Amino acid sequence: MVTIAVLLKQVPDTTARITVSDGRVDETAISTWVTSPYDEYALEVAIQHKEASGASITAITLGPPRADKVLKDAAALGVENLVRVWDDAWESLDSNQVQAALSTILEGVEADWIYCGKQSADRNQGSTGPGVAERLGMACIVEISDWDVTGAQPSFTRATSSGNERLAPTPPIVLTFTKTETELRRPNVRGIMAAKKANIEVVSADIGDAQVQVVAHNPPAQKPEGRKFEGAESVPEVVGLLRDEAKVI
Amino acid sequence: MDITIIAETQDGGLHPVTAQLVGAASSLGASLTVICPGGAGGEEACGISGVGKVLAVTGDCFATFDGGAWAEALDAVAGGDLVIGAAPTSGRDICSRIAARRGVSIIQDVINLSPGLNITHPIYSGKANQDLTVTGNCVLTLRANTFPPAPSGGTAQLSTVQQSGDVRLAVAEAFARASERLDVTDADIIISGGRGMGHPDNFRHLYEVADVIGAAVGASRAAVDTWEEIPHSLQVGQTGKTVNPSLYIAVGISGAIQHLAGMRTSKYIVAINKDPEAPIFKVADYGIVCTWEEAIPVLKEELSKLT
Ligand SMILES: Cc1cc2nc3c(=O)[nH]c(=O)nc-3n(C[C@H](O)[C@H](O)[C@H](O)COP(=O)(O)OP(=O)(O)OC[C@H]3O[C@@H](n4cnc5c(N)ncnc54)[C@H](O)[C@@H]3O)c2cc1C
Secondary structure (H helix, E strand, C coil): CCEEEEEECEEECCCCCCCEECCEECHHHCCCEEECHHHHHHHHHHHHHHHHHCCEEEEEEECCHHHHHHHHHHHHCCCCEEEEECCCCCCCCCHHHHHHHHHHHHHHHCCCEEEEECCCCCCCCCCHHHHHHHHHCCEEEEEEEEEECCCCCCEEEEECCCEEEEECCCCCEEEEECCCCCCCCCCCHHHHHHHHHCCEEEECCCCCCCCEEEEEEECCCCCCCCEEEECHHHHHHHHHHHHHCCCCC | CEEEEECCEECCEECCHHHHHHHHHHCCCCEEEEEEECCCCHHHHHCECCCCEEEEEECHHHHCCCHHHHHHHHHHHCCCCEEEEECCHHHHHHHHHHHHHHCCEEEEEECEEECCCEEEEEEHHHCEEEEEEECCCEEEEECCCCCCCCCECCCCEEEEEECCCCCCCCEEEEEECCCCCCCHHHCCEEEEECHHHCCHHHHHHHHHHHHHHCCEEEECHHHHHHCCCCCHHHEECCCCECCCCCEEEEECCCCCHHHHHHHCCCCEEEEEECCCCCCHHHHCCEEEECCHHHHHHHHHHHHHHHC
C-alpha cells in the first residue's frame, strides 16, 4: 500500500502582531495559532493523492501540546495517523535538530511520498523539506505549483527561470508546495466529530546538541515616516524625488 | 577561516548576487573560494575582487536541476568551514542539503553578517529580526540586494573540476513561459496592482509603465485570487514572492500585513491609493492619495520624459 506522510507546523496567525520584550518575541501574546499556510496546500494535495490511490496518511508535527490542533484539523479532513514530536526540554531548535527529529519519525513511518510546505510562515527558512530528504537519502522537488495525483504515476510541476517543468518522479520523495489557486477543502461535521476522538501519538527523539544560539530578537528597523501627496498633479513632484532624492530611477 | 561561496548562475553567466555574496564574505576576513555549478560564470567570478580561487564544477548532473545531485557534487569539492549561497529557491535547496550532509546548521535569508559569526535574519516574515551565533561550522544563504557587491578587479585563478552527483529527478516535460516579462524576484523596480485596479484588463496600464522603466509587474493576492487572468507567479507577499527591489510602486493595494510581508524591505516604496487611510501609506516613502485612473497616465508621461 502507498504510504503518505505530511509535515505540518503550527505558526502564529499571519495577521498576528509580533511583539518583542526582553530581546525575545513574546509568543504568549499571540492568541491565534494556525497551520502554516503552505503546509495547508501540501495537506490538500496529500489528501487528493490519498483519495486517488487509497493510501494512508500520517501527519507529523513538531511542537508543544498546543500544536495538537493542527493534527486534529488534519484528522477532520480524513488523515488517519497523527504524530507529535516533542520533548519538554526543547526550546528553540536549530535546523539540524528539527531535521533530526523529523527524520527519526519519518524513518519509522516508511513513507513513499512526504509532503510539506515550501517554508514555514514563522521562520521562513525553507530548509526542512530538502534537509529531511538529504538525511533520508531521498530526492526532493521544491516549490511545486501544480500537480496531477489522479493516476498511477503522479506528476508535479515546478517553476524555472524560463517557464515550468513537469516531473514524474519515482518514490520515495519529498515534495514541497507553494501557494496555488487551489481551493482548500473544509472539514465536514462527520470529520470534525471523528477528529475529536482521534488519537495523537506523542514521541520524543534524539536531536543532539544545539549549534545555533539565539542572541536576541529585535523589532524591524522603523522607517522614517514618508511623505504624502494629494492628487495626480503631485505625480511630477514624486517622480522628481525618485530621481533626485531617492536616485532609484 | 575558509569560506566557500556557491555562485548563483543565470543564462550561462553569473547572477549579480554572486558579487554581493563575495562582498558580504570579504568582511569576515577569510580566504574565499567561489564554486560555479556547471562551470558557468567561472571567468567572471575570477574578476571579482577578494576572490582567492574559483572552481568551475562540471558534471552531467548540472544539465537539469536536482538539488540532491547538485549538493552531492558541490559538497564533494567544497572545502570550507563556512559555505555561503544565495537565498532564492535553488540556493536554499542546495544549501539545506549541504548542511544536512555535513550535520551542521543552515541559516537562510541572512541580512546581516559580521565576524565572530554574528548573523541576523528576519523571522515572522519580517515582523522581527533574529540575531544568532553559531558554534562550529555552518551553511548560510544571503538575501539578494542586501549586501554591497564586491567591486571588480580580482585576478583569481580558475580551475575546472569534474564532479557529478546521483540524479534522481528527470524532467518529463518543459514549458516555456508564455511571456518574456521580467519576474518580480529579478527586478530592481516593481509596479504592483491590487483589487483597486477594478478589472484585470486595467493591468495593461501597469505594463505600459513597466515597459517605460524596465520594471516587473506584480500583484496582491486579492488581484490574483479574484481574476484568473492575473497569474499567481505575480503575487507578492506572505504566500507569494518576497521581493527586495530599489523601488516598489503599489497601485490600488491596501497594504494588508500579508502583502507588506513580501515587500516591506524595498528600498523605496510609492503608494497610489484613493483612500488616505489605507495602511500602505504607513510604509510608503512617497504616498499619493489619488485614483490610479488619474495618477497612472501622468506617471507614465513623466517617466517617459526621463528616458
Ligand atoms: C494566510 C494568508 C496569506 C496571505 N498572503 C497574501 C500575499 O501573499 N499577498 C497579498 O497581497 N495578500 C495576501 N493575503 C491577503 C491579504 O490579507 C489582503 O486580503 C490582500 O493583500 C488585499 O489585496 P488588495 O490590497 O489588492 O485589496 P484590498 O484590500 O481590497 O484593497 C484595494 C485597495 O485599492 C484601493 N482602490 C480602490 N479603487 C481604487 C482606484 N480607482 N484607485 C486607487 N486605489 C483604489 C482601495 O482604497 C483599497 O485600499 C493573505 C491572506 C491570508 C489570510
